[in-house]
Amino acid sequence: MSGAGLPIRLTRGPGQRTFLASSRRPCRGFAHTTLLFPGYALGVSDDALLQGLRQGDEKAFSVLVETYHLPMVRVARAFVPDRSTAEDVVQETWVGVIRGIDRFEGRSSLKTWIFHILVNQARKRAVRDRRTVALNDVGSVKEDRFSPDGTWITPPSPWPDDAADRLFASDVVKKLRMSIEQLPALQQQVVTLRDVEGLSPRDVCDLLDITEANQRVLLHRAREKLRRTIEHEMGEE
Amino acid sequence: MGILSRDLVCREAVALVTDYLDGSLTRRQRRRLESHLKDCPNCGRYLEQIRMTIRLVGHMDPEELDQPGRDELIALYRRFKGESKDI
Numbered sequence: 368m369s370g371a372g373l374p375i376r377l378t379r380g381p382g383q384r385t386f387l388a389s390s391r392r393p394c395r396g397f398a399h400t401t402l403l404f405p406g407y408a409l410g411v412s413d414d415a416l417l418q419g420l421r422q423g424d425e426k427a428f429s430v431l432v433e434t435y436h437l438p439m440v441r442v443a444r445a446f447v448p449d450r451s452t453a454e455d456v457v458q459e460t461w462v463g464v465i466r467g468i469d470r471f472e473g474r475s476s477l478k479t480w481i482f483h484i485l486v487n488q489a490r491k492r493a494v495r496d497r498r499t500v501a502l503n504d505v506g507s508v509k510e511d512r513f514s515p516d517g518t519w520i521t522p523p524s525p526w527p528d529d530a531a532d533r534l535f536a537s538d539v540v541k542k543l544r545m546s547i548e549q550l551p552a553l554q555q556q557v558v559t560l561r562d563v564e565g566l567s568p569r570d571v572c573d574l575l576d577i578t579e580a581n582q583r584v585l586l587h588r589a590r591e592k593l594r595r596t597i598e599h600e601m602g603e604e
Numbered sequence: 605m606g607i608l609s610r611d612l613v614c615r616e617a618v619a620l621v622t623d624y625l626d627g628s629l630t631r632r633q634r635r636r637l638e639s640h641l642k643d644c645p646n647c648g649r650y651l652e653q654i655r656m657t658i659r660l661v662g663h664m665d666p667e668e669l670d671q672p673g674r675d676e677l678i679a680l681y682r683r684f685k686g687e688s689k690d691i
Contacts, residue, residue: 428681429674436669436677461677465684510615517613522646523653531656540664547661562661568626579628587622594657 413477420468431464435478438564439485444548445555446489456492460485479570482560486574523594526601539600546596550589557582558589612640617647621654 411430419427439460443453463484471480512521527533534540547555547563553575560571561582572582612620617640623629624637641648 423685425678425681429678432674432677433669436673437667458677458680461680462684465681513613513615517615519614519646523650525649526653526656531659534656534660535663540660543661543664558661562658563664565662568628583622583626583628587619590622590654590657590661593661594653597657597660598653 413473416477417468417471417473428465431477432461435481436461439481441563442482442485442556442559443489445552445559446486446493452492453489456489457485459488459492463488475570479566479574482564482566482570482574524598524602526597530601534597534600537600539597542596542600543593546593547589550592553577554585554589554592557585558593561586562590612636614640614644614647617641617644618650621651624651625654625658 416427416430420431436457439457440450440453443456443460444450447453447456460481464481467484471477475483512519514520547558550558556575557571557577560566560574561568566574568579568582571577572579575582577585617637620629620633620637624634629637641651
Protein backbone atom coordinates (compact mmCIF):
# COMPACT_ATOMS: atom_id res chain seq x y z
CA MET A 368 0.00 0.00 0.00
CA SER A 369 1.35 3.38 -0.90
CA GLY A 370 2.15 5.75 1.89
CA ALA A 371 2.24 8.81 -0.35
CA GLY A 372 0.21 11.75 0.77
CA LEU A 373 -0.35 10.52 4.28
CA PRO A 374 -1.66 13.20 6.55
CA ILE A 375 0.49 12.10 9.42
CA ARG A 376 4.17 11.43 9.30
CA LEU A 377 5.06 7.97 10.31
CA THR A 378 7.21 8.02 13.37
CA ARG A 379 7.84 4.53 14.53
CA GLY A 380 9.47 4.70 17.92
CA PRO A 381 12.10 2.26 19.10
CA GLY A 382 10.66 -1.04 20.23
CA GLN A 383 7.49 -0.54 18.28
CA ARG A 384 6.45 -3.56 16.30
CA THR A 385 6.16 -3.83 12.59
CA PHE A 386 2.63 -4.29 11.48
CA LEU A 387 1.70 -7.46 9.73
CA ALA A 388 -0.50 -7.04 6.75
CA SER A 389 -2.73 -10.05 6.92
CA SER A 390 -5.46 -9.38 4.44
CA ARG A 391 -5.16 -10.47 0.86
CA ARG A 392 -6.33 -7.28 -0.68
CA PRO A 393 -6.84 -3.71 0.31
CA CYS A 394 -9.94 -3.07 2.33
CA ARG A 395 -12.93 -1.68 0.66
CA GLY A 396 -14.13 1.79 1.18
CA PHE A 397 -10.95 3.64 0.33
CA ALA A 398 -12.17 5.17 -2.89
CA HIS A 399 -15.10 6.47 -0.96
CA THR A 400 -12.84 7.53 1.88
CA THR A 401 -10.83 9.96 -0.22
CA LEU A 402 -13.99 11.78 -1.17
CA LEU A 403 -15.26 12.05 2.35
CA PHE A 404 -12.00 12.65 4.12
CA PRO A 405 -9.69 14.48 1.78
CA GLY A 406 -7.03 14.65 4.50
CA TYR A 407 -6.61 10.91 4.32
CA ALA A 408 -5.04 9.36 1.27
CA LEU A 409 -6.16 6.32 -0.62
CA GLY A 410 -5.09 3.18 1.20
CA VAL A 411 -4.01 4.98 4.35
CA SER A 412 -1.88 2.64 6.44
CA ASP A 413 -2.64 1.12 9.82
CA ASP A 414 0.26 3.09 11.28
CA ALA A 415 -1.09 6.41 10.17
CA LEU A 416 -4.58 5.59 11.41
CA LEU A 417 -3.28 4.41 14.75
CA GLN A 418 -1.26 7.50 15.23
CA GLY A 419 -4.33 9.59 14.53
CA LEU A 420 -6.51 7.52 16.83
CA ARG A 421 -4.05 7.75 19.67
CA GLN A 422 -4.02 11.49 19.31
CA GLY A 423 -7.80 11.48 19.50
CA ASP A 424 -8.22 12.51 15.86
CA GLU A 425 -11.87 12.18 14.93
CA LYS A 426 -11.02 12.11 11.27
CA ALA A 427 -8.95 8.97 11.77
CA PHE A 428 -11.88 7.38 13.54
CA SER A 429 -14.16 8.36 10.66
CA VAL A 430 -11.85 6.61 8.24
CA LEU A 431 -11.94 3.52 10.42
CA VAL A 432 -15.73 3.62 10.52
CA GLU A 433 -15.95 4.13 6.79
CA THR A 434 -13.60 1.25 6.12
CA TYR A 435 -14.80 -1.33 8.61
CA HIS A 436 -18.31 -0.64 9.80
CA LEU A 437 -20.24 -2.43 7.06
CA PRO A 438 -17.79 -5.34 6.83
CA MET A 439 -18.23 -5.69 10.60
CA VAL A 440 -21.99 -5.79 10.27
CA ARG A 441 -21.65 -8.49 7.61
CA VAL A 442 -19.35 -10.56 9.80
CA ALA A 443 -21.52 -10.09 12.90
CA ARG A 444 -24.49 -11.16 10.85
CA ALA A 445 -22.86 -14.58 10.48
CA PHE A 446 -23.03 -15.05 14.26
CA VAL A 447 -26.34 -13.60 15.32
CA PRO A 448 -29.84 -14.16 14.00
CA ASP A 449 -30.78 -10.75 12.67
CA ARG A 450 -29.50 -7.48 11.35
CA SER A 451 -30.44 -5.33 14.33
CA THR A 452 -28.65 -7.66 16.75
CA ALA A 453 -25.64 -7.54 14.41
CA GLU A 454 -25.69 -3.76 14.56
CA ASP A 455 -25.80 -3.85 18.36
CA VAL A 456 -22.81 -6.16 18.36
CA VAL A 457 -20.92 -3.84 16.04
CA GLN A 458 -21.67 -0.85 18.21
CA GLU A 459 -20.38 -2.71 21.27
CA THR A 460 -17.32 -3.60 19.23
CA TRP A 461 -16.68 0.05 18.39
CA VAL A 462 -16.75 0.86 22.09
CA GLY A 463 -14.21 -1.91 22.64
CA VAL A 464 -12.06 -0.53 19.83
CA ILE A 465 -12.16 3.03 21.19
CA ARG A 466 -11.36 1.87 24.69
CA GLY A 467 -8.69 -0.60 23.65
CA ILE A 468 -6.87 1.27 20.91
CA ASP A 469 -4.16 2.55 23.26
CA ARG A 470 -3.38 -1.02 24.22
CA PHE A 471 -3.23 -2.34 20.64
CA GLU A 472 0.30 -3.59 20.12
CA GLY A 473 0.25 -4.21 16.42
CA ARG A 474 0.87 -7.92 16.63
CA SER A 475 -1.78 -8.36 13.96
CA SER A 476 -3.21 -5.97 11.41
CA LEU A 477 -5.70 -3.45 12.71
CA LYS A 478 -8.41 -5.22 10.73
CA THR A 479 -7.71 -8.59 12.34
CA TRP A 480 -7.59 -6.99 15.79
CA ILE A 481 -10.94 -5.32 15.25
CA PHE A 482 -12.44 -8.57 13.95
CA HIS A 483 -11.16 -10.36 17.06
CA ILE A 484 -13.07 -7.96 19.30
CA LEU A 485 -16.07 -8.31 17.01
CA VAL A 486 -16.09 -12.11 17.02
CA ASN A 487 -15.80 -12.16 20.82
CA GLN A 488 -18.70 -9.76 21.18
CA ALA A 489 -20.76 -11.64 18.63
CA ARG A 490 -20.13 -14.96 20.34
CA LYS A 491 -21.12 -13.57 23.72
CA ARG A 492 -24.27 -12.29 22.16
CA ALA A 493 -24.98 -15.51 20.31
CA VAL A 494 -24.65 -17.47 23.54
CA ARG A 495 -26.95 -15.05 25.28
CA ASP A 496 -29.48 -15.37 22.46
CA ARG A 497 -28.89 -19.12 22.37
CA ARG A 498 -28.08 -19.42 18.74
CA THR A 499 -26.51 -22.83 18.57
CA VAL A 500 -23.26 -23.00 16.69
CA ALA A 501 -22.62 -26.67 16.21
CA LEU A 502 -19.38 -27.76 14.66
CA ASN A 503 -21.06 -30.50 12.69
CA ASP A 504 -23.52 -28.25 10.88
CA VAL A 505 -21.67 -28.86 7.67
CA GLY A 506 -24.67 -29.34 5.45
CA SER A 507 -24.99 -31.59 2.48
CA VAL A 508 -22.72 -32.36 -0.41
CA LYS A 509 -24.30 -33.12 -3.69
CA GLU A 510 -23.64 -36.82 -3.56
CA ASP A 511 -26.47 -37.52 -5.98
CA ARG A 512 -24.56 -35.77 -8.73
CA PHE A 513 -22.02 -38.61 -8.76
CA SER A 514 -22.42 -42.22 -9.76
CA PRO A 515 -21.36 -44.95 -7.31
CA ASP A 516 -17.96 -45.10 -9.03
CA GLY A 517 -17.44 -41.40 -8.29
CA THR A 518 -17.80 -39.91 -11.77
CA TRP A 519 -20.24 -37.17 -12.63
CA ILE A 520 -23.86 -38.05 -13.39
CA THR A 521 -24.95 -34.41 -13.50
CA PRO A 522 -21.81 -32.43 -14.30
CA PRO A 523 -21.74 -28.69 -13.64
CA SER A 524 -23.71 -27.04 -16.41
CA PRO A 525 -21.60 -24.74 -18.57
CA TRP A 526 -21.73 -21.02 -17.89
CA PRO A 527 -21.56 -18.69 -20.87
CA ASP A 528 -18.27 -17.04 -21.74
CA ASP A 529 -19.48 -13.67 -20.58
CA ALA A 530 -20.77 -15.17 -17.31
CA ALA A 531 -18.67 -12.88 -15.14
CA ASP A 532 -20.01 -9.70 -16.75
CA ARG A 533 -23.54 -10.95 -16.67
CA LEU A 534 -23.27 -11.92 -13.04
CA PHE A 535 -21.89 -8.61 -11.91
CA ALA A 536 -24.61 -6.81 -13.77
CA SER A 537 -27.46 -8.96 -12.59
CA ASP A 538 -29.23 -9.46 -9.33
CA VAL A 539 -27.41 -12.72 -8.73
CA VAL A 540 -25.51 -10.74 -6.10
CA LYS A 541 -28.72 -10.29 -4.14
CA LYS A 542 -29.36 -14.02 -4.36
CA LEU A 543 -25.82 -14.70 -3.24
CA ARG A 544 -26.28 -12.53 -0.16
CA MET A 545 -29.41 -14.47 0.69
CA SER A 546 -27.64 -17.77 0.14
CA ILE A 547 -24.84 -16.69 2.46
CA GLU A 548 -27.36 -15.81 5.15
CA GLN A 549 -28.96 -19.21 4.82
CA LEU A 550 -25.75 -21.17 5.25
CA PRO A 551 -25.20 -23.05 8.50
CA ALA A 552 -23.59 -20.74 11.05
CA LEU A 553 -19.99 -21.90 10.81
CA GLN A 554 -19.97 -22.08 7.02
CA GLN A 555 -21.40 -18.59 6.94
CA GLN A 556 -18.72 -17.32 9.32
CA VAL A 557 -15.88 -18.92 7.38
CA VAL A 558 -17.01 -17.83 3.93
CA THR A 559 -17.76 -14.29 5.13
CA LEU A 560 -14.34 -13.90 6.69
CA ARG A 561 -12.43 -15.63 3.89
CA ASP A 562 -14.19 -14.76 0.66
CA VAL A 563 -16.21 -11.66 1.45
CA GLU A 564 -13.68 -9.93 3.71
CA GLY A 565 -10.54 -11.52 2.32
CA LEU A 566 -8.90 -12.65 5.56
CA SER A 567 -6.13 -15.24 5.41
CA PRO A 568 -6.90 -18.89 6.31
CA ARG A 569 -4.72 -18.53 9.37
CA ASP A 570 -6.49 -15.45 10.69
CA VAL A 571 -9.82 -17.15 10.16
CA CYS A 572 -8.71 -20.24 12.09
CA ASP A 573 -7.48 -18.03 14.94
CA LEU A 574 -10.65 -15.99 15.01
CA LEU A 575 -12.99 -18.96 14.97
CA ASP A 576 -10.73 -21.31 16.91
CA ILE A 577 -10.97 -24.11 14.34
CA THR A 578 -8.30 -26.20 12.64
CA GLU A 579 -7.12 -25.40 9.13
CA ALA A 580 -8.53 -28.66 7.83
CA ASN A 581 -11.90 -27.92 9.37
CA GLN A 582 -11.79 -24.43 7.98
CA ARG A 583 -11.26 -25.76 4.47
CA VAL A 584 -14.09 -28.26 4.74
CA LEU A 585 -16.48 -25.55 5.89
CA LEU A 586 -15.27 -23.16 3.22
CA HIS A 587 -15.53 -25.78 0.51
CA ARG A 588 -19.13 -26.61 1.38
CA ALA A 589 -20.08 -22.97 1.58
CA ARG A 590 -18.48 -22.23 -1.80
CA GLU A 591 -20.19 -25.20 -3.36
CA LYS A 592 -23.57 -23.96 -2.19
CA LEU A 593 -22.88 -20.50 -3.52
CA ARG A 594 -21.69 -21.95 -6.81
CA ARG A 595 -24.97 -23.81 -6.99
CA THR A 596 -26.86 -20.59 -6.38
CA ILE A 597 -25.13 -19.09 -9.41
CA GLU A 598 -25.65 -22.25 -11.45
CA HIS A 599 -29.33 -22.08 -10.65
CA GLU A 600 -29.53 -18.43 -11.64
CA MET A 601 -27.70 -19.13 -14.90
CA GLY A 602 -30.09 -21.93 -15.66
CA GLU A 603 -33.08 -19.67 -15.28
CA GLU A 604 -31.99 -17.17 -17.90
CA MET B 605 -3.24 -50.37 -6.97
CA GLY B 606 -3.16 -48.43 -3.71
CA ILE B 607 -5.38 -45.45 -3.02
CA LEU B 608 -2.42 -43.10 -3.39
CA SER B 609 -1.40 -44.19 -6.84
CA ARG B 610 -4.65 -44.84 -8.66
CA ASP B 611 -6.34 -42.05 -10.57
CA LEU B 612 -8.70 -39.74 -8.76
CA VAL B 613 -12.38 -40.02 -9.50
CA CYS B 614 -14.46 -36.89 -10.01
CA ARG B 615 -16.02 -36.98 -6.56
CA GLU B 616 -12.58 -36.98 -4.96
CA ALA B 617 -11.22 -34.34 -7.31
CA VAL B 618 -14.07 -31.96 -6.52
CA ALA B 619 -13.54 -32.43 -2.79
CA LEU B 620 -9.92 -31.27 -3.14
CA VAL B 621 -10.61 -28.01 -4.94
CA THR B 622 -10.55 -25.66 -1.94
CA ASP B 623 -7.42 -27.28 -0.56
CA TYR B 624 -5.89 -26.91 -4.01
CA LEU B 625 -6.75 -23.22 -4.24
CA ASP B 626 -5.40 -22.66 -0.71
CA GLY B 627 -2.15 -24.34 -1.69
CA SER B 628 -2.51 -26.90 1.07
CA LEU B 629 -2.23 -30.10 -0.94
CA THR B 630 0.95 -32.15 -0.81
CA ARG B 631 2.92 -32.12 -4.03
CA ARG B 632 1.74 -35.62 -4.77
CA GLN B 633 -1.93 -34.79 -4.20
CA ARG B 634 -1.57 -31.72 -6.36
CA ARG B 635 -0.08 -33.70 -9.20
CA ARG B 636 -2.84 -36.26 -9.03
CA LEU B 637 -5.48 -33.55 -9.07
CA GLU B 638 -3.87 -31.66 -11.92
CA SER B 639 -3.58 -34.80 -13.99
CA HIS B 640 -7.27 -35.53 -13.39
CA LEU B 641 -8.23 -31.95 -14.30
CA LYS B 642 -6.27 -32.21 -17.54
CA ASP B 643 -8.38 -35.14 -18.68
CA CYS B 644 -11.74 -34.20 -17.20
CA PRO B 645 -13.49 -31.18 -18.64
CA ASN B 646 -16.32 -31.44 -16.11
CA CYS B 647 -13.99 -31.11 -13.14
CA GLY B 648 -12.04 -28.40 -14.94
CA ARG B 649 -15.28 -26.53 -15.38
CA TYR B 650 -16.10 -27.08 -11.73
CA LEU B 651 -12.79 -25.53 -10.66
CA GLU B 652 -13.36 -22.52 -12.91
CA GLN B 653 -16.85 -22.04 -11.51
CA ILE B 654 -15.56 -22.15 -7.94
CA ARG B 655 -12.97 -19.53 -8.89
CA MET B 656 -15.66 -17.34 -10.37
CA THR B 657 -17.85 -17.83 -7.31
CA ILE B 658 -15.03 -16.66 -5.03
CA ARG B 659 -14.47 -13.62 -7.24
CA LEU B 660 -18.11 -12.71 -7.23
CA VAL B 661 -18.55 -13.19 -3.48
CA GLY B 662 -15.49 -11.02 -2.88
CA HIS B 663 -16.88 -8.19 -4.98
CA MET B 664 -20.44 -7.92 -3.85
CA ASP B 665 -20.93 -4.20 -3.61
CA PRO B 666 -21.11 -3.18 -0.01
CA GLU B 667 -23.98 -0.97 0.98
CA GLU B 668 -23.08 2.50 2.06
CA LEU B 669 -23.16 3.73 5.60
CA ASP B 670 -25.69 6.53 5.91
CA GLN B 671 -24.96 9.89 7.46
CA PRO B 672 -27.00 9.35 10.65
CA GLY B 673 -25.10 6.09 11.15
CA ARG B 674 -21.80 7.93 10.78
CA ASP B 675 -22.85 10.73 13.13
CA GLU B 676 -23.95 8.24 15.74
CA LEU B 677 -20.58 6.53 15.69
CA ILE B 678 -18.69 9.81 15.92
CA ALA B 679 -20.83 10.69 18.95
CA LEU B 680 -19.93 7.29 20.40
CA TYR B 681 -16.27 8.08 19.79
CA ARG B 682 -16.51 11.41 21.61
CA ARG B 683 -18.22 9.81 24.54
CA PHE B 684 -15.88 6.89 25.03
CA LYS B 685 -12.66 8.55 23.97
CA GLY B 686 -12.97 10.88 26.94
CA GLU B 687 -13.63 7.90 29.14
CA SER B 688 -10.58 5.97 27.99
CA LYS B 689 -8.34 8.90 28.86
CA ASP B 690 -9.52 8.64 32.47
CA ILE B 691 -8.59 4.99 32.82
